[in-house]
Amino acid sequence: MELTEARQKFIQGWGQLGASWGINRTMAQIQAVLLLATDPMSTDDIMADLQISRGNANMNIRELIAWGIVYKAFKPGDRKEYYYSEKSMWELAKKVSRERKKRELEPLLKMLDEVKSVKGSSAEAKEFKKVAQETRSMASRAESVLDMVMKLEENRFFKWLLPK
Amino acid sequence: MELTEARQKFIQGWGQLGASWGINRTMAQIQAVLLLATDPMSTDDIMADLQISRGNANMNIRELIAWGIVYKAFKPGDRKEYYYSEKSMWELAKKVSRERKKRELEPLLKMLDEVKSVKGSSAEAKEFKKVAQETRSMASRAESVLDMVMKLEENRFFKWLLPK
DNA sequence: ACAAACTTTCAGAAATAATTGAAAATATAA
DNA sequence: TTATATTTTCAATTATTTCTGAAAGTTTGT
Structure with missing residues (x-):
């Protein structure tokens, strides 16, 4: 199976699981994306990946941070915030x-x-x-x-x- | 605290819990009502208690039965179906x-x-x-x-x- | 102070889920 | 069989949740 397809299935499945646990589907999908990422991602990266709006991305990233399962990262010389998931x-x-x-x-x-x-x-x-x-x-x-x-x-x- | 008030709180709280577990609030509330009932209840009893429509009551009772946590009962000389909850x-x-x-x-x-x-x-x-x-x-x-x-x-x- | 880069908020729009109520289906009794 | 009681279904409505996008807010560099 191609990585792209597998990734898609993983993100979908994770979102599904979240939904049946009363967790917003998009929030779960963002978490999946970050879980699979090799490097911290910016809001724009996530927006592009999941095709969602800035407001939606921002709100759900914030919620993931509040749950303590996503963290902020900063890159030197770049004022964007980057995010990465707890991996364990x-x-x-x-x-x-x-x-x-x-x-x-x-x-x-x-x-x-x-x-x-x-x-x-x-x-x-x-x-x-x-x-x-x-x-x-x-x-x-x-x-x-x-x-x-x-x-x-x-x-x-x-x-x-x-x-x- | 009066029984009526306590009952209300219990049913509300149970519905809330269900909702955050991805279970329809009404389904959880029906289960709470049956859990607190001393005798099997008919669809009409449940409709009256929770102030919900027949269709809604029927669908959610059926779902509870499918989950295996609510059972049917019959009373001699009465063709209504009655329902009672698993109590353990x-x-x-x-x-x-x-x-x-x-x-x-x-x-x-x-x-x-x-x-x-x-x-x-x-x-x-x-x-x-x-x-x-x-x-x-x-x-x-x-x-x-x-x-x-x-x-x-x-x-x-x-x-x-x-x-x- | 100003401007550019970025983040947050939030009112309205869109999507999804739950509910109603009446009609159809089914079961029971006479 | 026929009438009656009861349950089930489902199209339409209503309620709830989620999402968008633009405006407002914030931070940082010059």
Whole structure:
């Protein structure tokens, strides 16, 4: 397969994956482009590559930087900003987990906490308490698993898991 | 807090969570309603509860059934269909993982496989191969972790993880 | 200070996704 | 079979999200 075609498929697939995780498709595609780049790219490079507008490119690059998975670079004698992606898949996964934990798990736990004090002893109220309690317990467990995995070193954990 | 208010917050929060996971908000809310219900509910019950149309209710109930997290029930002498949710959080988590694995991880791995045969020895081609390989490796690992966790019994795994 | 190079913002346009409601299809009972 | 209850479908509408492009803002060099 030609590099051009392969690249296209990779970028598409990555965008698709992002989309089904609630991440803007273009944001994911920019990340894919930077992941495949050998050198930092300027906004114009990215605009040309993905055929998108300046505003769109700028917004999504900024968002990637906010997620901590894309960094800025500068070239001497050039005032453009250049961008490059975090290349370690492990680091990437960790940063994405951290961000999603903050954005989703934490608000959920907060809500479950607020709702804990529900009054009443009807069947509905009892069921509510039970479900809320189980949800809280599942969410905390998920959080613990994430914390644990995030702290582990790649090799230590996965070599044990997948000795091959 | 009153049950009505708490219920509202739970349903809202659940819908929010679903939305950031690429799941239709209404679908997630219906699931929340059924999770909190003490008895199976009809389409009309759900329509009334969430103030949504019949078409919308029907489509999303069907989708929940396809995910394997909502079941049908019938009452003797009544030809309406009733629906109830899987109530075990653990079962729920397992079914959702299984579904997402099928919908996201598998297509990704398929794409990475197709793209494996990329030609060329330029810096770009080399980088492409490296990134594709690392992505494949990370995706397989994720799949293994999911498979592993999905096979474990709730207590066995989590009691060890969280002894408290 | 001025001008050039570059980045950011944001109102409106375009694209995408979700929802409605009524008609069609299907199932059940008499 | 026929009438009735119920579920499903889907074209049209509405809501939401994303994208554009030009203007405003910022930084840097002279």
